[in-house]
Amino acid sequence: MTDNHKGWHELLAYALLGYRTTARTSTREMPYLLVYGKETVIPTEVEIPSLRIIQEAELDNAEWVRARYEQLAMIDEKRMVTVCHSHLYRQRMARAFNKRVKTRLFQIGQLVLKRIFPHQDEYKGKFSPNWQGPYVIHKVLSE
Known part of the structure; x- marks a missing residue:
């Protein structure tokens, strides 16, 4: 880690990866998952394969395409659940704010x-x- 702010551009990719792979409170989902329909593979999992990576590597092309198609078919459902949850979250935040408002x-x-x-x-x-x-x-x- 650098002490000065001159090397911030070197750490930007890691910060963005962390931001995109962290579940948001308002949606309960990761932005990467909502965009691509698949969980992220972090660089560490490429070097030291996890069980998920090993299972995906052993699939032949037809099985991988079928599994990916099922993931993409479920993405609309996940997005709808996320929209509903963010609407409820917005209502909770508005209710908490309106408690302090004096008309x-x-x-x-x-x-x-x-x-x-x-x-x-x-x-x-x-x-x-x-x-x-x-x-x-x-x-x-x-x-």
């Missing part, structure tokens, strides 16, 4: 602070303030 009701004539975001027309240059003091509510927008 506020504003009445007509009440003073509030108005923020100006960069994508609005009222933005005037790089150093302009992001608020212009109190703003009186003239009309309540329906939800």
Whole structure:
């Protein structure tokens, strides 16, 4: 491992391999598996073959093609399960976030602070303030 940051490009391939072969919390699956329909073979397994690699190496071409076709047929099912799980995960995260949100009701004539975001027309240059003091509510927008 290098102490300085000059050799980061040498370790990038290992970092990407680790990222792509680690199961995500939101999907319960590895990104590599969802894309290719097959678990990854890490470089160590090439040098020191695991049982999975040995069994796959002993298959003849017709059996390997059949096994691969079955894996690819199951990939759509895995993707659908992943979509369902990520939807449930998103709902759980939203529920946890919404527990801390305090709803506020504003009445007509009440003073509030108005923020100006960069994508609005009222933005005037790089150093302009992001608020212009109190703003009186003239009309309540329906939800």
